[in-house]
Amino acid sequence: MILKQIRRLPTWARWASFATLGILVLTLVQELGQNETNHLTAMTTSQTALKWSIPILLAGLGGLFAERAGIINIGLEGMMILGTWFGAWGAFNYGPYSGILIGIIGGAIGGLIHAIATVGFGVDHIISGVAINILGPFAARFLSSEIFTGYQGGSVTQSPRVESVDKFTMPFLAGGYDTPNFLKWLGDKDIPILSDTGNIFRGVLTQTSWATIIALLLVPLSAWLLWRTRFGLRVRISGEDPWAGESQGVNIYRYKFIAVMISGGLAGFGGAFITIEMSSIYQEGGTTGRGFIGLAALIFGNWRPGGILAAALLFGYPYALQFGDFDGFASHALLLVNAIALFGVTIWAIRKSKHADAVIAFVLATLSAVWYFIADTVPDWWVKILPYVIVIVVLIFFAQRLRMPAANGQIYRRGQT
Amino acid sequence: MKNGSIRRIALALAAPFAAVVFATIASSIFLLIAGSNPFTAYGDMFEYGSRLEIQVDILNRATPLYISGVAAAIGFRMNLFNIGVEGQYRLAAIVAAYVGASVSLPGVLHVGLILVVAMLVGGAYSGVAGVLKVTRGVNEVISTIMLNAIAISGLIAWLVREWQAGGSVDATTSNLGVGTEPIDESGLIPNINSWLEVFTREIGKGKELTGVILVAIVVGILYHILINRTRFGFDLRATGINPFAARAGGVSDKKMVLGAMVLSGVVAGLVGMAEIAKLGRFNPNFVGGLGFAGIAVALLGRNHPGGIAIGALLFAFLDTASGVLQVTGSASREIVFIMQGIILLAAVIAYEVVQRFRIREEARLASALLEGDAQ
Secondary structure, X not given: OHHHHHHHOOHHHHHHHHHHHHHHHHHHHHHHOOOOOOOOOOHXXXXXXXXXXXXXXXXXXXXXXXXXXXXXXXXXXXXXXXXXXXXXXXXXXXXXXXXXXXXXHHHXXXXXXXXXXXXXXXXXXXXXXXXXXXXXXHHHHHHHHHOHHHOOOOOOOEOOOOOOOOEEOOEOOOOEOOOOOHHHHHHHHOOOOHHHHHHHHHHHHOOEEHHHHHHHHHHHHHHHHHHHOHHHHHHHHHHHOHHHHHHOOOOHHHHHHHHHHHHHHHHHHHHHHHHHHHHOOOEOOOOOOHHHHHHHHHHHOOOOHHHHHHHHHHHHHHHHHHOOXXXXXXXXXXXXXXXXXXXHHHHHHHHOOOHHHHHHHHHHHHHHHHHHHHOOOOOHHHHHHHHHHHHXXXXXXXXXXXXXXXXXXXXXXOOOO | OHHHHHHHHHHHHHHHHHHHHHHHHHHHHHHHHOOOOHHHHHHHHHHHHOOHHHHHHXXXXXXXXXXXXXXXXXXXXXXXXXXXXXXXXXXXXXXXXXXHHHXXXXXXXXXXXXXXXXXXXHHHHHHHHHHHHHHHOXXXXXXXXXXXXXXHHHHHHHHHHHOEOOOOOOOOOOOOOOOEOOOOHHHOOOOOHHHHHOOOOOOOOOXXXXXXXXXXXXXXXXXXXXXXXXXXXXXXHHHHHOHHHHHHOOOOHHHHHHHHHHHHHHHHOOOOHXXXXXXXXXXXXXXXXXXXXXXXXHHHOOOOHHHHHHHHHHHHHHHHHOHHHXXXXXXXXXXXXXXXXXXXXXXXXXXXXXXXXXHHHHHHHHXXXXXXXXX
């Protein structure tokens, strides 16, 4: 009944109620759980979670542009790696803002190669993507050996330190620009749920990088561009039915090319973000598969910008828990959160009479709950692999439910119907 | 007819040849920009690569690359992308090293046990991705990448501490020590220097030609037989070329996906065996990156057992011979990475172009024949 009410709400209110539900669960687990932890809703956690979500979000948006134009972009990871390298090079020589721009260009070059191979020559999308994923780190290694080894503090595997872009703290709500700090006041009051919500928002609004803000603005911008402009319509026809588009006089090749380059540029932005905002340094292997997690976010987000953002936040959260969770209590508490979420999925699956889903969700939920109650803490390797496990579990339930663009992955040649 | 087959072979060789030429030219440009003389650099590499000891190194490097390439190719043959060879072989290697060290058996049995354990672990781990794809429709590229991360940053990092020689190490210590307990001599595949020395002079500088190269050869032969001479191989190829036709022909695509995935992992399990035979244990600095290099080699070799061998030898030559560049200072050794990357990409594109040319050629031939019939 509550679910039905929620479904009638407008989109923004529906998302807000899901978010409230999530915070409610986190708070309850923290208040009533076995171990004393406030890490799940701590300000630092939400701050870190947002930061870790951004590369995943950008990779996901990159995947969105490519796949809406019908080109599967497995090469996001390789383009992201190019972004980390070019971002570091640009930031070291011309400052962080130019670094991001140069990182975007670096990623777009990767996108251009993918477009030449898949659109120009009709190579299988996945083969070309895999080749780019191998080419990306190789190119970065070569460039480092040529350029970073000549810098003080640089080597074949890393760059010198680079600066980050400026930070923004929300006035009044989070005390930016010497204004009162309302959310701190609320957090210090220690009111259940309300204070936790306050802390979460305070983390998001405090010391937020402008790069993060720009990345978040790209979500509505992508939605507007793809669904409200002539350009977007033509990109989407390239992904849904390029032959129909061709018959209407649309130059499908051109739109596929542009979309895949935008895709690479966004992945490059994600890579530059990792270098400039997160590690302050280019490190070989620094992307740790987040280009692929971006693809998972694209699938879970049902090929829509808002969904990708939600997925990126979900996938970014367990990374954030790793920091500052030295006793493993927070990750332990997350087991119960996972169990509750999976029981929720069980109920949803039963209502939709998806019996296989229900059984799997129930088994996983029970395992998670049992583990929570028999152990005080979780081993450190579990904390490490949790983000990847969550990606797989999410895909187990949502990989088949969603709809991708109809002609996604098909090789289109002009003049063939 | 004779003429036709020569033409076909020429066409098949045209693509990789063009790719290598293109990559050489492109790399030369990079070298020139970097301020090195490409001719000196290539000359140094070839001179170095012509020494017997270096050729042994090349073969040692090519051996795991080849096995890894075959592992990837089994999936590629039916458009199934096992990107998880990296995680599969490392996990297989540590478990096999642990099991191998905890038993003592006579020679052949001991070696056999280690190989079987490695294959089982590899197959089981890739099987997870297979099951996820078949039952839940999870894209195997994403799941195998996630499983790589789980294996490398989670399971192996944990096991290497847990199975540390002389007792497990605490998570907080940074000293990971020497690795797992050493395997008895009987469990290590011996070198086959004497076999090679029949044809050549004595191998010096303490270089050893790995005996695992024989395993690689057997893997290649079995792969050839499997793909070209068995029902499974036929179904595999049919599913890759046209899944709908294959299904209509009674091939269960789910069984094929699962079978190919597991088999790919079984072969992947063997990738780390040369390193195990050399080290006698799994250590924290165990060789990495062979899984991804194997994918490149498989793409380069068009999933053909002979093609993969050529690809593996080419990449092994570049990897090994680049060492000399450091010594002579004629270029930075990282140039080979850019060469490998360009060769791969150029080959992938060149194959597509040649394939398209071939199809057009056949269509023209067929229409010419039809016209001939009509008259």
